[in-house]
Amino acid sequence: KALKRDEAHEGAMYWSGVAHLYNYQFDEAEDYFRKVVNKRGDYAGKADAKWKLAQKIVRAMPGTPAGKKMALKEKINRADLAVLFAEELKIGVLFDRMPVQNTGFQTPGQATQTANVTVPNDAINHWAETWIKDMIRYGIMDIEPDGNFYPDDTINRALYALAVQRLLVVATRDESIETQYFGEAQSRFSDVPSSHFAYNAMALCTERGIMQVDMMTRKFNPAGDVTGADALLIIRELQTSLRMTF
Known part of the structure; x- marks a missing residue:
């Protein structure tokens, strides 16, 4: 009025x-x-x-109802990330389009026809259970040793980089990606030593333009929260990187 x-x-x-x-x-x-x-x-x-x-x-450009809802979140958690990868990145479709090799390799999509996925204890009846199972089935996200997934744990920038790195390894079948930047004498970032557990993933994501650093300070801010909008922007850059790969 x-x-x-x-x-x-x-x-x-x-x-x-x-x-x-x-x-x-x-x-x-x-x-x-x-x-x-x-x-x-x-x-x-x-x-x-x-x-x-x-x-x-x-x-x-969120293209799904789930993506639009996630876009407004001030920080995402592990369940949110599973949903975004499944819905906005469309991992199932992506992996089923992977080139077929003559080595007996099955794409994650083909493997789902025979694979039995253990549902984490804390994901049973969780609102994101279906998407969590997909990420575990595809090998993108893991169950912790205690049998839990911890779907409500916040995802920070370092953990997001690790998830992107794992997705790239599975998509390209190139495990050397996970050690590509290990052993660099001088860190690329002013706030992260090259000995950091997620250093390789952070270097990979910034080198490929998937994630950004502060151009003035060269800080990666590994402990920083990831907003829903930022998570979607990273997914768009990841899609570009994957198109270049294939």
């Missing part, structure tokens, strides 16, 4: 932008927030933050 009374009222425009954002109408939300920011009024500050989020989501 406020918007109908005064279409130029910044408060009404801001909340209209919020409504569009959380109804997954990201282009419309971006437009509302941009207009509020340009007014330079009381709502400009928080509108700017929402505008940047909407812009990032539009660039990430």
